Amino acid sequence: MKSGIVVIAEISADGLTPSCRDVIYFAGRLAESASEDMLVLVPGHFPDTNQLPCRGADATKHEDHPFSKGGLGKFSYKDAEEIASAANCDVAVLVGDHLSAYSAEAWIAALSPVCRETNPRFICIPHTSRGWDYGPGLAVRLGASLIGAVEGFRLHAGNFFFKRSFLKGQWQMEVLPEMWPVVMTILPEAKGKEGAASLGATRSAGKKDRPPRVSFLSIPTKDLRTKPLGRLPAPETAYDFSEAEVIVAAGKGIGSAENIDLIKRLAGVFPKSAVGCSRAVCDLGWMEHRRQIGMTGRTVAPPLYIACGISGAMPHLAGMRNSRCIIAVNRDKNAAIFQVAHLGIVDDLLTFIPAVLEQPGKKKQESSNG
Amino acid sequence: MRILVCIKQILAPELVELSGRHEIKAGDEDPCPLTMTPPDDDCYRLNPSDEYAVEEALRIREAVTDVTVDALSLGPKRCRQVLLRALEMGANNATLLHLDRPAPLTPFETASILASYLRDKDYDLILTGVMAEDGMNGQTGQLVAELLAIPCATAVISERLLSPQGPIYVEREEDGGERTAYEIYLPAVLTIQSGINRPRYPALSHVLRARKQEIATLDAASLLPAPRERIAGVSRTESSATCTFIVGTPIEKAGQFLDFCRQKGFLGP
Numbered sequence: 001m002k003s004g005i006v007v008i009a010e011i012s013a014d015g016l017t018p019s020c021r022d023v024i025y026f027a028g029r030l031a032e033s034a035s036e037d038m039l040v041l042v043p044g045h046f047p048d049t050n051q052l053p054c055r056g057a058d059a060t061k062h063e064d065h066p067f068s069k070g071g072l073g074k075f076s077y078k079d080a081e082e083i084a085s086a087a088n089c090d091v092a093v094l095v096g097d098h099l100s101a102y103s104a105e106a107w108i109a110a111l112s113p114v115c116r117e118t119n120p121r122f123i124c125i126p127h128t129s130r131g132w133d134y135g136p137g138l139a140v141r142l143g144a145s146l147i148g149a150v151e152g153f154r155l156h157a158g159n160f161f162f163k164r165s166f167l168k169g170q171w172q173m174e175v176l177p178e179m180w181p182v183v184m185t186i187l188p189e190a191k192g193k194e195g196a197a198s199l200g201a202t203r204s205a206g207k208k209d210r211p212p213r214v215s216f217l218s219i220p221t222k223d224l225r226t227k228p229l230g231r232l233p234a235p236e237t238a239y240d241f242s243e244a245e246v247i248v249a250a251g252k253g254i255g256s257a258e259n260i261d262l263i264k265r266l267a268g269v270f271p272k273s274a275v276g277c278s279r280a281v282c283d284l285g286w287m288e289h290r291r292q293i294g295m296t297g298r299t300v301a302p303p304l305y306i307a308c309g310i311s312g313a314m315p316h317l318a319g320m321r322n323s324r325c326i327i328a329v330n331r332d333k334n335a336a337i338f339q340v341a342h343l344g345i346v347d348d349l350l351t352f353i354p355a356v357l358e359q360p361g362k363k364k365q366e367s368s369n370g
Numbered sequence: 371m372r373i374l375v376c377i378k379q380i381l382a383p384e385l386v387e388l389s390g391r392h393e394i395k396a397g398d399e400d401p402c403p404l405t406m407t408p409p410d411d412d413c414y415r416l417n418p419s420d421e422y423a424v425e426e427a428l429r430i431r432e433a434v435t436d437v438t439v440d441a442l443s444l445g446p447k448r449c450r451q452v453l454l455r456a457l458e459m460g461a462n463n464a465t466l467l468h469l470d471r472p473a474p475l476t477p478f479e480t481a482s483i484l485a486s487y488l489r490d491k492d493y494d495l496i497l498t499g500v501m502a503e504d505g506m507n508g509q510t511g512q513l514v515a516e517l518l519a520i521p522c523a524t525a526v527i528s529e530r531l532l533s534p535q536g537p538i539y540v541e542r543e544e545d546g547g548e549r550t551a552y553e554i555y556l557p558a559v560l561t562i563q564s565g566i567n568r569p570r571y572p573a574l575s576h577v578l579r580a581r582k583q584e585i586a587t588l589d590a591a592s593l594l595p596a597p598r599e600r601i602a603g604v605s606r607t608e609s610s611a612t613c614t615f616i617v618g619t620p621i622e623k624a625g626q627f628l629d630f631c632r633q634k635g636f637l638g639p
Contacts, residue, residue, distance in 0.1 A: 103552060104512070105521045129544040133524045136477070136512035145598040146478060148507050161602055166506045169607060176602040225555040226521045227537075234547035246636050270631070271638035283418075283565035289547070296525070296543050296563075304636050313506070325634065327627070328613075336607060343630060344615040345623050355624035 003090065004036025006120040008111060010130060011044060015079050019126045019188035024087050026186050027124040031089075033155050038089040039118060042080060043099050043110055043219075077214065084212040091212070096219035101228035104134040110219045112141045120181050122160075127185035129296070139183035147175045149314060150184045168311045169336030187314065244274035246304040249293055249320070252280040253309020253330060254349055260286050262353045263308055269356065276300065278316050294319035309349050312337025329353075371534060373427045373439045374491070375461065376484060376498040376510070377420040379452040381413055416452040419499025423562040425569040426529070427497050428460045434534055438462045440493075444483055446470040450585050457580035458572035464583070467590035473601075474505060481513030482595040487588070488518060494536065496559045500525050511561035522559040523552055527566050 007027045010020045024040060031038040084091040094114060098106050107130075115123060115138070123138070125131040127149050139146035152163045154174070161174040162184065241247065248267040250260060260281075267273040277287040279294055293300055295315040305323035310316060312328070312335055320326070321340050328341035331348050338344045345352060416424075424441065431437040441456035443449045444467040453464035467487055469475075475483075488496070496515075501508035508524070515522030527549060528541040536556030541549045543563050572580070616626045631637050 102550065104523070108516070129525055129542075132508055133512065133522075133542070136509040137516035137522065140478075140513055140516035146509065146513075147599060148477075148509055165607065167504060168506075172605055172607050173601050174603045175599050177599045179598040182599075224521075225558070226523070227553040229539075229551040229553060232541065232549040232551060234549070246631075269628075270636055279565070285568070289565075292547070295545055297547050299546065304631070304634065327630075333615075334606070338613045338615075339607065341613045343627075344613045345627060346615065347620060347623060351620045352623060352627075355620040356627060359621075359624050359628055 002037075003039035003118050004034060004121050005031045005038040006115060006118055006123045007038065007040045008123065008125045008131075009040050009042045009083070010126050010128060011042065011079075016083065017126070017128070019128055022188040023124050023126045023186045024083070027122070028087060028089075030122060030124070030153060030160075033153070034121065034160070036121060038087065039120070040083055040087065040089060040091045041094060041111065041114060042083075042091060043094040043096075043107055080214045084214050087212075089212055091214045093214070093216045094219050095216055096221060098221045098224065099219060101230065102130055103224065103226040103228050104137055105224050105226040106222070106228075107134040108137045108141055109222045109224070111138055114217065115142055115181070123181055123183045125183065125185045127187045131185045135183055135185045142181060142183065143179065144181045144183045145177040145179040147177065147182065147184045150186050165314060165336070168313045169317075169339070170311075170334050188318070240274035241276065241298055241300050241302075243272065244302050245272040246270040246306065247274050247276050247293070247300055247302045247320075247323070248306045248308065249276040249278065249310060250281050250287065250308050251278040251310030251316075251330075252284070253311070254281070254286070255309070257284070257286040259350065262349065265357055266306070266308070266353050270304075274302075278310050307337050307341070308353070310337050311335050312339065371434065371437045371494045371531075372492070373430060373437060373495045373497065374488070374493040375420070375424050375427045375439065375441050375456065376496065376514070377424065377441055377443050377452050377456060378417045378499070378502050379414050379443060379445055379449045380417045380502055380504040382415050414448060414451060416455050417499050417502045417504075419501055419503075419562060419564045420452075421455075421499070421569045422564050422566050423497040423499050424456050424459050424461065425567045426562050427495075428570070429567060430495070430529075430531065431460075434531055436534070440465065442467065442484070442487070444469060444475070444480060444590060453585050454580055455572075457583050457585075458577045459570055460572075460576060463586070465586040465588065467593070468587050469590040469594070476597060476599060476601075477505070477507045477509035477513055478598050479595060481510050481517055483590050483593040484510070484514050485517035486593040487590070488514070492557075494556045495538070496557070498559070498561050500561045500563050508561070511559050515559035518557075518559075520557045520559060521554050522561070523554060524561040525563045526560045527563045529560060 005027050007024050010017050027038055080091045080093055094110050099110055125135045136146055147162045149164050150162045154161045161176055163172055163174055165172050248263055250263040263275055267275045276291050276293040279292055281287050282289045282292045295318040297319055299319045301322040303324045305320050305326045307328045317340055326341045327343040328337040329345045329349060329352055330337055333346045427439045431439050439461045440463045441453050441461040442465050443453050449466055453466055457464050498511045512522050523540045523542050525543045526540050527543045530539050532539050537553045540552045540554055543549055616623045
């Protein structure tokens with residue numbers, strides 16, 4: 001089982017995650033540029049695998065514990081076949097009872113021997129809260145180079161340069177790996193703006209000599225020092241996010257807790273509105289955590305999103321970039337939020353919002369909703 | 371029990387944005403073209419999530435008996451500033467691994483130096499912030515853990531010792547705010563999510579005491595590993611082609627903003 005590009009899939013209760021589909025798409029493009037084969041590895045414990053030719057797979061039921069099950073849901077042989085045929089690549093499912101719930105330690109232990117045997121040039125991992133949890137450790141164990149939050153790549157004179165952002169998304173760097181393999185965590189958006197492409201959209205290359213295969217590898221249980229206990233639900237979402245046509249979100253640029261009132265009053269201008277905020281605002285205690293929008297908060301996609309004093313670093317963008325229309329207000333014309341905005345206003349919030357509130361004809365809605 | 375907190379001094383990103391006093395130079399001859407021209411020391415500060423990590427270590431010390439909290443940083447002399455801050459907050463000892471290099475270190479380089487230093491130090495628990503705001507890598511803690519062959523959990527939003535020598539109960543934050551809970555045997559590395567606590571403001575008596583404390587300094591140049599990846603170029607993120615900017619006085623901007631919202635039907639009938 002040799003392959004030049006390995007993708008480590010992430011699955012949830014609903015099967016392959018959307019961000020993982022994006023990464024398979026990204027890896028497909030990389031595979032084409034590098035003229036390499038692609039292999040998708042799917043670690044987990046799969047209840048239906050006792051029916052399959054997988055030596056040593058243990059299909060005993062999970063014991064009950066006080067948390068909801070951390071299991072890997074409904075992913076099945078059929079799903080593995082679907083990935084294989086759609087992406088035109090081999091799929092190897094890593095089966096182990098200790099892989100029933102995620103831990104970095106178990107994942108690294110299970111993946112590193114398989115990656116070593118596969119001997120790839122590139123290992124692509126979704127840049128999710130799990131991917132960047134185990135990705136760096138996997139890189140060290142493989143003696144690999146490591147590039148995080150990759151947004152794209154460029155092939156120049158036989159070298160692959162990988163693009164990533166830093167300093168709140170205002171700057172970008174190109175990173176050149178100097179060791180092989182290269183472990184990368186890939187931002188979901190790295191697929192580009194073509195939209196939700198199907199898995200195989202770029203795979204005109206690939207294995208021509210035989211159809212893609214699905215295989216199952218039984219992963220022996222290890223003595224682990226990390227014991228997963230289960231999942232705890234996210235804090236309750238602000239009830240009005242899904243109903244709102246307009247979400248007005250505050251960033252640290254609002255300056256102080258007292259100024260949050262201005263955000264609420266701006267939201268009051270719109271009949272069906274809600275207020276949200278960036279992580280920084282929650283961390284400062286200026287707004288409740290259930291109003292947080294972004295990677296570790298809620299993902300929203302309202303018809304209109306108004307970002308007030310939000311710099312636009314990747315974790316926030318992940319939670320709102322699919323809003324139909326985005327208006328950004330920021331003092332700094334270089335703020336990364338303007339990358340995704342349709343309409344930009346470079347101004348101080350403490351000047352701009354009062355100017356909006358004082359415009360004639362706005363009082364009616366404000367008094368009925370504010 | 372001995373706790374170590376790894377902290378980083380960063381160039382405040384908002385100063386990079388606003389002051390224009392810094393220059394990031396790109397040049398192809400330079401083995402690493404990224405250098406952040408240092409202005410003055412007030413542009414540097416303790417990385418925010420590392421401050422949460424210091425606070426969390428101090429809270430563990432307050433909850434359990436017989437705990438020491440040491441702070442460790444890596445970089446040039448100016449990094450003594452963040453170690454002093456950790457001492458002011460209440461850390462027992464502070465150590466600077468001194469390395470004066472204009473180009474920023476990659477996470478692997480940083481982690482290798484830290485791990486080389488830590489190998490015989492026998493800390494029970496190593497804390498650090500979830501991510502440095504300048505490089506935005508969020509990898510150093512995991513790399514240190516793997517180099518020391520001990521477990522790691524990232525984005526920790528809650529934790530408590532189940533017995534004085536461990537294991538430790540940990541909740542880590544996943545995408546969408548869901549949490550996963552773990553029991554982890556020590557020694558271990560935890561990277562602390564911002565917002566886990568409210569970092570204390572040092573009392574004046576602590577500030578005065580900290581000034582008398584010594585910050586141990588060790589030369590780290592010999593611990594620098596061979597690079598595994600390098601920064602080949604940096605650039606300003608290109609301005610968006612799709613964003614239309616409203617110009618004018620604040621009143622004019624407000625008017626156009628509302629016209630736009632009205633046209634799109636967001637202001638209601």
